[in-house]
Amino acid sequence: MKRFLIICVLLSGLAHGGAPKQDLSTRLQPTVFAVTMVMIHDVVNPPAASRFYAYCLLGAHEIVAQQQKTVVSPTRLARDFGKIELDATKPYDYQIAALYCILETGRLILPSGSMLEEEETKFLEEVRTKNYSEPIIQQSVLMAQAVAKKIMAYAAADNYSKLSARLRYRPTKADGYWYPTPPGYIEAIEPHWKTIRPMLLDSCGQFKPKPPVAFSKDTTSTFYKLAYNVYQVGRTLTPEQRFIASYWDCNPFAINTSGHMSIGFKKISPGGHWMNITSIAVSKAKLSFDKAVMVHSLVAMTLMDAFISCWDEKYRSNRIRPETAINRYINPRWQPLLQTPPFPEYTSGHSVISTAAAELLTYLIGTDFSFTDTTETIFELPERKFASFRQAAEEAAISRLYGGIHYRDAIENGQLQGKAIGTFIVDKLKKAGVASAF
Known part of the structure; x- marks a missing residue:
């Protein structure tokens, strides 16, 4: 035998x-x-x-x-x-x-x-x-x-393949709506992304967040206070907050201007950052090849669906960015720390996708799984340690306030949206028999 x-x-x-x-x-x-x-x-x-x-x-x-x-x-x-x-x-x-x-x-x-x-x-x-x-x-x-x-x-x-055949997006010039921002005044990115077939969700609007705070020029309004909060935070940033904003910038093409010269800097995307965190985590956890591939695939599908859900809301609410609102109604010379991305403000993309990815990784790998993120070292930023995936997602979300590119309600409601997406996907995995990787 x-x-x-x-x-x-x-x-x-x-x-x-x-x-x-x-x-x-x-x-x-x-x-x-x-x-x-x-x-x-x-x-x-x-x-x-x-x-x-x-x-x-x-x-x-x-x-x-x-x-x-x-x-x-x-x-x-x-x-x-x-x-x-x-x-x-x-x-x-x-x-x-x-x-x-x-x-x-x-x-x-x-x-x-x-x-x-x-x-x-x-x-x-x-x-x-x-x-x-x-x-x-x-x-x-x-x-x-x-x-x-x-x-x-x-x-x-x-x-x-049908996106390019759709009508070209034209920004609304009325008060309260998104409009291209400096320095590149780039056209709206993927205004019809909600038409992409989701992988794990039932539809793009399955986790529609509550409406954003209504726009208002009134200095006593909730919206004005949100805008003033971004303005105030941007003027009093600590060195640590500046670093956090830069660390999670994840702008695929940031434009730097000097006089009449403009220089573009290529960076990793938000999804790319979380895919690399996934790679770091499965390596530290010493997952088998089979489980490592599965975890990468599930995180990738979650990111795709989270973006579809977020972009559905972005072009529905079509809300003005802090940079535009502050320049018009508070201080015409104010500039955000980060370059404002070329699409509407609500909800915060990083808040949605980071929270959704963190929920999935928490289920698959662990609640208190600490790791050292080295993703940004290729862009000459130091490594960063996190005690959990949720802690990293929290930091990614608040980084958008420090960067001056999102209001608090877009961040907080974006986190709720991402949590709902992540929870739904985790429940779906459980029903299909996908257990924790450990």
Whole structure:
């Protein structure tokens, strides 16, 4: 009997390339980050970035789920996503296939996706040093390519391709409504994003927040007090508050002006920041490859849906930004610490998506899970320690007040909106059998 078990183990190893299967968990973070770097290069806006992450991880999630029964398939979670039939007649390694699928989907879906071809080549060279046979590697690549094509077909039906055909958005010049802000006076970003098919939510308006405080020029009104609060906070920022605002800026394209010269700085998106936090967390928690892929995929889908929900409200309430209101009615020379993003104010995007992501990560990884966030070190900002995901989300939310780009009600109601989204998704995961990663 003992000899029989040894033979079975050896045969299992041969099925994965002539050597016992190796855990490629450490390769997941750099693979996802390679996709992030292309998005930074392309200056992908925040909602679109979340969509790209979701699809890049979806195929890998399904490949893993079909090999490991402990991982719940995204077919049980994502809307209209049917099972992908995988050709398993030839042996392949599902971890190689899953990682390559992330890169291949990114190559196909991102504007400058061709930049990932070099990363694909590098990845395969690395795999060859791990004693996998060439037939196994090649079959794994073919599997990844086939799944990536299926993912692209699924993505093609989410209404993204119809956005450019919609009527061009024209800002309302009346008092109280959003209008392009300096220094770039950039047009509204993704005004029709609510038409994108959600992944886990039922609809874009499922978690519609309560209406924002009504606009008013009256100096005794609640709105005026909200605007004055942003003005006052901006004038008395502590060094720590300034740092927090800059740390969570996450503006994909910040414009710096000096005289007649304008210089653009590319940064990571809010969703990209939370995807990297996810990578840091699964690494610290020492999750298996299978669970790490699943967690990344679920966070990506949550971010995508949180942006859809937030953007639905942004262009419904269409509220004026603090910079515009303060310049018109309080102090024409006041400037926010951060560059005002080019879309309406209510609710705060970072508050919504950070809170939703934190709720999901808290369920999957832990309530009091401390971690060191190194996401911003590539932008010459120091690492930052957090005692929990919720603490990080709280800081991300309040950073928008310090930055001078959101009123308090947009932050607080955005957090409530994100909490509702996160709670709904966690309940959905529980019903589908997705347990905590521990």
